[in-house]
Amino acid sequence: MNIKSMLSKVNAWLHLWLGIASGIIVFVISITGCILVFEHEIKSLLNAKLNVEPQEESKLLPPSVLYKSVAEAVPGKEIHSFWYHGLGKSVAVSMDSDSTVYVNPYTAEIVAYMGHEDIFHEVNDLHRNLMLGRDIGKPIIGWATFIFFFLLISGMILWWPKKWNKTNRDKSFKIKWSAKFKRINYDLHNVLGFYTLLIALLMTITGLVMSFSWFSRSLYWVTGGEGAPRRRPPKEVMAPSVNAALVDADKIWYKVRKEIALYNKNEVIVHLAEKPDELIYACTDMHAGYWRDLYFEPATLELSKRSGKRLGDLKFPDQVRKLNYSLHVGAYGGLATKIIYFICSLVCASLPITGFYIWWGKKKKKKSPKKVLAVS
Template sequence: MSLKKINAWLHLWLGLVSGLIVFFVAITGCILVFEDDIKLLTRPYLHAEVPANMPLLPPSVLAAAAEKQMPGLKATNIRYIGPGKTAEVSFRSDSIVYVHPYTAQVTAIADHEDFFHEITEGHTSLWLPPKAGHMVVTYATLIFTVLLITGMVLWWPKKWNRHNIRNAFTILWTGKFKRVNYDLHNVLGFYTIPVTLIIAYSGLFMGLGWVAKSAYWLASGGKSMPTYYEPPSDTTLKATAGVLTIVDQVWEKSIRELSSPFSEAIIIGIPDEKNESIYVYTNTDGPRYQVHYFDQANGALLKGTGTDVTPYSKANGGDQLRRLNYSLHVGSIWGLPSKLIYFLASFVAASLPVTGFYIWWGKKKKKKTPPQKKTQAVTI
C-alpha cells in the first residue's frame, strides 16, 4: 500500500471514529468563544456605574456585604474584574454573590452552574464522569490533530496549474450538492487549519502532560516545567491584626506595587486555615497574570514556585507559553477580532465530520450500486 493510500485510509477511519466527539467539542467551543460577551449583554447585574471621586472598597467590606446574603458561609475569594463591572465574591457553594465595588451593594446572587457551566462540561468531558470524559475528549483532540495533517496532505494539489489551484482554493457554489459538500470539506478545512491546529494544540497542552512538558522544554530552551508550590503562612508568628485587615493591606499593596498600570483586574484569596497563605492574582484580564503569596500573620511576601510567579516580561519562553495557552485556546488573545476568527474556525471544525461523513457515505453507496447491463436490440 502506497503512502498516499495509507494517508487516505487513516483520514477516513480516524474521522469515522472521532467524528461525533469532534462535532460536539467544536460546536460547544463555538458557544464558549463569546461566553463573557453574552453574559455582559444579558446580565445587567454585571455592570456597575463608577461614582465620581469614590475609591474601590477593600475586600473586607465586600466580603461582609456578601456574607450577609449567605448565612453560615465565609467568603473564600474576591475577584475585582475592572472599571464599570461588579466584583465577584465566591464561597464554598454553587452560588456567586455580585457586589458593587464602590458602594458594597449586592446586585445579584447567581448560580455558578448556569447554562455556560453546562456547555463547558460538555466541551471538556461530554457530560460524562469528569476523569473518563476528559480522557475521551483529549484523545479525540489528538486524533483530530492527525486528521488535520492527513487532510492537508489530501488537499495538496498534484500539480499547481490553474485548474487545480481554482479547485483547491474556491468553492464551486453552482455545482451539484455533492460537489459543494466536497468543497466545503476540502476548501474550508484548508483555510481554517492554522487556527484549528492552535485550538487543538492548546487543548492538548491542557490535557496531556507530555505535550505540555515538551512544549515548555522547547519554548524555555531546554528547561523543565517547575512544580507548583504554595508557601504556607508561618504559624509561629503572632498576628499583627485580624485576617481581613491583613487581606485589605495585601490588596492595597498589590494594587499599588504589583498590578500593571493598564489592568485593574485582581483576585484575592481569604484564608480559612491558620497555615494558609493569602494568594493574589494580578492582571487577570489576560495572559500577563501573575500570582503572589503573603503571610496572613503580617502580610509579608512569600516565595512560591510555578510558571506564574515571575512577572510576565521577565519570565522565560516556557512560562509565557503556559500563561498564553488559555487565551490561545479560547481566542481572547486579540479581543473581538480573534474571537470572530475562532468562532468561524470552530464552526468549520464542527462541520468537517458532517461533510466528511457525507463524502464517505456517497462513495460507499456508489460502490454498492451494481453496474447496469447494456441491452442489445434484437432484429427479427
Template sequence: MMSFSKINAWLHLWLGLVSGAIVFFISVTGCILVFEEDIKLLTRPYMHAEASANTPLLPPSVLAAAAEKRMPGLQANNIRYQGPGRAAEVSFRSDSVVYVDPYTAKVTAIVDHEDFFHEITEGHTSLWLPPKAGRMVVTYSTLVFTILLITGMIIWWPKKWNRYNIRNAFTILWKAKFKRVNYDLHNVLGFYTLPVTLIIAYSGLFMGLGWVAKSSYWIASGGQSMPAYYEPHSDTTLIAGGTPLTVIDQVWEKSIKELSSPLSEALIIGIPDSKEEAVYVYTNTEGPRYQVHYFDQVSGALLKGTGTDVTRFSEANGGDQLRRLNYSLHVGSIWGFPSKLIYFLASFVAASLPVTGFYIWWGKRKKKRTALRKECQEVVI
C-alpha cells in the same frame, strides 16, 4: 503495497468516522463558549457597576462583609475584582456566587455558578461523562483531530500547482452540484481554518496531555523543565495584631499600587480557611499576563512560591509565558473580539468537517454499491 497517499487517505477516513461525532460536539460547544463572557455581559445587567469619576474601589473586607450578610453561615472564599465598570464576584464554598458593586458594596445578584455556560463547559471538556473518563475521551479525540488536520492537509495539497488545481484548491464552486459544493466545503474551508484549528487543538492537548505540556515547555524555555507548584504557608507562630481581613485589605492595596501592571484593578484575592494558608493574589487577570503572589496572613509579608506564574510576565522565560498564554490561545481571547470572531468561525467549520466528510464517504460508498449491483446484474444477464 499501498502507497503513502492511499495510507494517508485510509487513515483520514477511518479516524474521521471513529471520532466524527465527538469532534462535532466539542466544536459546537467551543463555538458557544467563545463568546461566553460577551453574552453574559450583554444579558446580565448585575455584572455591571457604574461609578462617577475618581470613585475609589472598596477593600475586600467591605465586599466580603456585604456578601456574607446574604449568605448566612458561610465565609467568603475569594473576591474577584473585574476591572472598571464591572461588579466584583464574591465566591463561597457553595454553588452560589454573589455579585457586589465594588464602589458601593451593594449586592446586585446571587446566582448559581452551575448555569447554562457551566453545563456547556462540562460538555466541552468531558462530554457530560464522569469527569476523569470524559476528559480522557475528549483529550484523545483532540489528538485524533490533530492527526486528521495533518492528513487532510496532505490530501488537499495539489499534485501540480497549475491554474486549474489552484482554483479547485482555493475556491468553492458554488454553481456546481451539491455533491461538489459539499466536497469543496470540506476541503477548502478545512484548509483556510487550518492554522486556527491547529492552535485550538494544540492548546487543548497542552492542557490535557502532560507530555505535550512538558515537551512544549522544554522547547520554549530553552531546555528547562517545568517547575513544580509550591504554595508557601503562613507563619503560625506569629501573633495577629488584627483580623485576617485587615491584612487582606493591606495586601490588596499593595497589590494594586505596586504589583499590578499597569495599575490594573482586575485581580483575584483569596481569603484563607486555616491559619496555615497564605493569602494569594492573582494580578492582571484580564489577560495572559497574570501573576500570582503569596502573602503571610498575619504579617502581610510577601512569600516566595514556585510555578510558571510567580514571576512578572515580561521577565518570565518562554516556557512560563507559553503556559500562561495557552488558555487565551485556546479560547481565542488573546486579541479581543477580532480573534474571538476568527475562533468562532474556525470552530464552526471544525464542527462541519465531520458532517461534510461523512457525506463524502457515504456518497462514494453508495456509488460503489450501485456499481457493484450493476455489475452483478450484467453477470446474471
C-alpha cells in the same frame, strides 16, 4: 506500487476511518467551543444588572467592608474570595454555597445571587468531559483531540496539489458555488479545512496541553524549557500573621493595586487566608486570557518567591505555557481573534459532517448496479 503511492493510500485510509471514529466527538468539542468563545460577552449582555455606574477608583470599597455586607445578607456561610472586575462591574464574592454573591463595589449593596451551574457550566462540562465526569470524559476528549490533530496533518497531505497548475489551484483554494451539491460539499471540506488549518492546529495543540501532562511537558521542552512547567505551588507553612484575615486582605488589595499591578489595576482577586501560617493568594494583571498569580508571606505581606512574574519577564517557554488558555480560546487579540476562532470552530464542527458525506457518496457510488445492455 511505489512507496510514495502506498504511503498516500495508507494516509487516506487512516484519515477516513479515524475521522469516522472520532467525528461525533470532534463535532461536540467544536460546537461547544463556538459557544464558549463568547462566554463572557454573552454573560455580560444577559446579566446587565451586574454592571454598575463607574466612579473614581478612590471610592472603591475594600474587601472587609464587602465582607460585612455579604455576611449580614448570607449568615453562616464561609467567605473565600473577592473578585474585583473593574470600575464598571460588581464584585464577585465566592463562599461555601451553590451561588456567587455580586456586590456593588461603591455601596456594598448586594446586586445579585447567581448559581454556579448556569448554561455555560453545562456547555463547558460537555466541552471538557462530555458530561461523563473527569475520570471518564476527559481521556475521551483528550484522545479525540489527538486524533483530530493527526487528521489535520493528514488532511493537509491529502489537500496538497500534485501539480501547481491553474486548475489544481482553483480546486484547492476556491469553492465552486455553481457546481452540484456533491462538489460544493467536497470544496467545503477541502478548501475551508485548509484556510482554518493554522488556527485549528493552535486550538488542538493547546487543548492537548490541558488534556495530557506528557504533552504539556513535551511542548515545554520543544519550546526550550528545562524541567517541568511551573504549577501553582502547594500550601506552605510560613511564619504566621499577627493580623485578622480581613486586615491582611485589605492590605494586599491596596498593595496589589498601588504597587504591583502593571495594567488593569482595578481587576484584582483577593483570597482570605485559610490559615494564619500559609501563603495568601491574590491575582492581578488579568488581560486577554492571561493572569498573574501572587503569593504573600503572611507575617510580612511581602511577595513570595513563588509568585508569578510579569508576562514580559518570563522566559519564552513559560510565556507559551502561561498563555495556553488565551491561545486556546482566542482571547489574546480581543474581539477580532475571538471572531476568527468562532468561525474556525464552526468550520471544524462541519468537517466531520462534510467528510462523512464525501465517504457516503463514494460508498453509494460503489454499490450502484451496473447497467446491463439487453441483447436482441
